[in-house]
Amino acid sequence: MRPRSRRQFLTGASGAAAAAALTLLDSPYASAAARDRALAASAARAVDVRGTTLEQVATATGGGPYRRLASGPGWPLVVRAELAAGSAGRDARRTGLASFVQFTDLHLADTESPVRFEYLAQYIDSAYRPQEALTVRGASSLVERINALSGGPYTGLPFSLVMATGDTTDNHELVELDWYLTVMSGGAVTPSTGDAARYEGVQNSGGAGYWNPESSFQDTYKKAGFPQIPGFLGAAGRPFTAPGLRTPWYTTVGNHDDSIKGTLPDLGLLTSLYTGGGKIEGVDDATAARLADAIQHDPASAVLILLHLLEGGGPVRDVTADPRRAPFTPQQFAQAHLDPSRTGPGPYGHGFTAAAASSGKLYYTFPVAPGVLGVSLDTTNRAGWADGSIGTAQLKWLESVLQTYSTHWYDTDGAVVRRGSQDQLVVLFSHHTSGTMGNTLPDPYHLFEGRHTGGELVALLQRYPNVVAWVNGHTHANQIIPHGHAVAERSFWEVNTASHVDFPQHARLIEIADNGDGTLSLFTTLVESAARYATDFGDTGDAGLAALYRELSYNDPYATPAAKLGAAGDHNTELLLVRPFG
Template identity: 70%
Template sequence: MSSFSRRAFLGGAGAATTGAALSLAGATFASAAEIDRALARTATRAVRIGGTTLEQVATPSGAAGYQRLLSGPGWPLVVRGELAGPQTGRDDRRTGLASFVQFTDMHLCDTESPMRFEYLARWNGAAHRPQETLTVRGASALVERVNAIATGPYTGLPFSLVMATGDNTDNHEQLELDWYLTVMSGGRITPNSGDPNRYEGVQNSGSAAYWNPELGYQDSYKAKGFPQIPGFLGAAGRSFDAPGLKTPWYTTVGNHDDSIEGTLPDLGLLNSIYTGDRKIEGCNDADAAKLAAQLQHDPAGAVLQLGRLLTDADAVREITPDARRKPFTTKEFAQAHLNPAHTGAGPYGHGFSSDAVASGNLYYAFRISDSVLGISLDTTNAAGFADGSIGSAQLSWLEKQLQAHSGHWYDTSGNAVRNGRGGDLIVLFSHHTSTTMGNLLPDPRHLFEKRHDGNELVALLQRYPNVVAWVNGHSHENRITAHGHAVPERAFWEINTASHIDFPQHARIIELADNGDGTISLFTTLIESSAPYATDFQDTSDAGLASLYRELSFNDLYATPAAKLGTALDHNTELVLAKPGR
């Protein structure tokens, strides 16, 4: 039977197993899942904690060097009342409105691709991670976790959907996109490119700058305690069957789905490098530092520097070319979601339509539940650089959606406007956060269109009381921000969740509930993949590799796990908000 945490039951309520049926307060249920939902509906704070960080959390066991992970105590629920006071008795009055899951920043990674910058890891930790050969297996283990949990801990409602909020691929390659779609929908995956019989990336380069897991000599990672694991790379590239989500899923686009390594604008000029036979594995510090700076400030110079490095025989390794590494366009990204082979649990297109393919506009509205509307935005900017913004046409479209689904709103002068049609609660999804939308360069897809930053978007959302949450990623950290302290009716919560490539590798369950007292609650519960917490360096099974994926991410030499983890205020929370007037 599932794990529960209760403060109290209703008087006379009890649970017992009798044969194949379960009984609660005189009612009979056929399964543990049904009793989970009944408990959540009828008991005071009856919570199904199994499989979530309410129950247990990956916890380091050492003080220095390479640290092993074990199962540690779960994190408690933290009630946040900055935007509305939590009322007593709300647990017993609560009615569930919606329950869904957020994935973000999975960065499914073709580590053998020529268009990668591993040699810049000292200057940018995201350029290379020792765990990145295992991204596909780690993501599949996360899917397994969601399939096993199936319902929200506090409302008991089955998940209506999973939303992946961008950077689903690492380098917007067609092969990475196929892996993403297959992880989400299910099917056979071979997480390998180039030569199918051998690994051709930096982790068997013999360079001390990288973790060479199969080699015995002391590279810089083994000097810090990383293990030697014979057969690791062959196992990492081995085919396996991904179960796929049992829940419908949707996609939001991120900058790594849109540009070269999430930074360089893709004008089609470097496709021959993507699909070619030359991979830069290292260069001298001066060249590396120069390229790292150019990627931040001078994209054109970075392209020229790449071309020069490709002629340096000491920096380049010859590999097997692979046409599947060709980068996809915005329209191809949408089209791939319409492939019936990837429909899985649905919906067809996963938010994208034939209109999105024709226009390249990757924003859309969709139904989360009967009373909750979802809006997915495209905050990427094809001009390059990691941060984003939003164009005027999309901003205008967004305001029309907000007006169509709001009972009332405030114009720019602060006057109330009513449409007389009631309204939905509205949850926005984007890749970028409000603080990472400062890239106002003209987007090459819409050269003459004005771009708008995160402050403008926050100001717009605060005019629409029906907006209750903005859910996003990009930062690779857990952070929940209250917007609108001064005027409760114009308040909403921004929910930012850590990535699934860097530790802590979290996803997030989000539930909405009406408290029956003029407030609503948003419950945010972090989850980890289904992989065991304890690793075994001799275990290269699928589960063993997924477990190692988590542990390696914690020990990445260039990572900062504490900075990504967030505080208790950003983990398992109840976010209270005034219910918008109807």
């Protein structure tokens, strides 16, 4: 049941395959000469590769259990022609249609919250991360990177928007949502809760299973090479000013934005525990195993176990109560985006309306660029479990949108239907991927509504030629999937991007271009935050903490960076597609 770490994986039966994956992580291309030629060709086709992974990539150096990061060679552009063939000379004919940015899985975490399960890290790798006290600074550093870029590397178009595809918060707390809105719109932020004068989380507990950065105690992490950094926790919770995006931004909801740690149904039973003063920092192995199993297989019983531990068994540690830790509802999530002080570069509401704040319906449409429509879906299921699905009402709404913006489509028998009056390309955004939408448990707030899987959604999208891309997150991994069809115009690309909490901590630039030959190109370029690669354990300033955020994430013993990195064809790509509507 316990996930093997990167190091354990390398010594297991699949050692050869894992070693190959780590080779990819450190040097993704077969030879330095071949890589350099590919990089030169990629740059020659581009307007400007600076500030992207086409230019440089964080690369592990040295040996030992704890590895430092440095600047390594960038990743060349990979042309993917599974859905259409590209013609020569298309760069000269190319017309940019849209250029935008995807953030995903920021997981801004209140690490001092009583309703966390750090003690389950040996069973659930996301329960505790050594870098998680730095999530807010890490996200702000990513904003700095986007602000420094002039536009898309292949079209040169300025970014029309940034879309955050869910899990912006880690535990759907009001204070985490406040941090997210501040990071995106700009302003003063204090990434700490409870007693502002002291840290009250597991990282100063003295527990051997956690990294205790300020202590000389040889916990499990320090034995694996993690440093001792005096003043780290105080610095991590220190106020700073987030610059905020200069580009309009939107939000898509994720499972961590609507349930307890993204897994357990929030039926209002634990609100007093969120805001109260008792925090569990450890349980015996048998209880941990039982709770971990319940979280993964029976979320309702996990809530009962947690209630028993906190109310019946007594807290392990007293912490300062804080009402800001209260969990938010879908209605409150939308309403917070409507705060005029959080409008930043716009748009007002960031996709959400007063109607959304009233109904809790967190799906909407918005303009990406002239002739390009964005559709943001809510794929969460409030019944619990991490994976998602989509309700019947939302599915019908989506189909009506697709019909409105297409002059023709295909019925379920494959016959052409010609009814629409306008053509717009459609880019779909969701948190979950097509492969992680199998959770069809009845939504407890809409018990009699049907739920639909990712496969059903793919089948619907392939009936509408105007759908060119489905952009999502959730898996914390880079993966690009072609959804082909015998009728070429019914094909589309699914673009899944790694998180910004786990290494490799990526965001993605996405550009749509018309090649003037009956095809479109979707350019997908990965970017890292603005943080420097080199770390200095004596530097606990803002820049030093941002650099540590990346390096600590790489060295997390429960992380699997090679698996999350993806292959070359999941990185910087040109995705070819038949242009719909002739």
